[in-house]
Amino acid sequence: MMSYMRTTVRIDDELLRSLKEQARNQNISLTRLLDSTLRAGMQASREPRRPRRRYREQTHAMGAPSVKLEKALALAAALEDEEILRKMKLRK
Numbered sequence: 001m002m003s004y005m006r007t008t009v010r011i012d013d014e015l016l017r018s019l020k021e022q023a024r025n026q027n028i029s030l031t032r033l034l035d036s037t038l039r040a041g042m043q044a045s046r047e048p049r050r051p052r053r054r055y056r057e058q059t060h061a062m063g064a065p066s067v068k069l070e071k072a073l074a075l076a077a078a079l080e081d082e083e084i085l086r087k088m089k090l091r092k
Contacts, residue, residue: 019034
């Protein structure tokens with residue numbers, strides 16, 4: 001026979017209702033259901049997991065840049081200004 005230690009655990013209301021219903025359906029006490037559920041969870045966390053395949057991004061050669069990268073912010077600002085002007089013309 002196992003000995004049990006009394007403790008307080010905070011459980012979400014919906015989860016507790018579900019656990020009580022499952023214990024009733026299996027005709028066992030809530031304590032026994034919680035014990036077996038926790039043991040199964042602990043056992044599953046100990047089992048070795050299959051290693052995940054590493055994600056690798058495929059790269060592509062894009063050639064030499066066609067603009068001076070030192071002026072990239074100025075170029076971005078100019079392109080943004082052009083887009084704003086284009087949208088303003090469309091509203092008229």
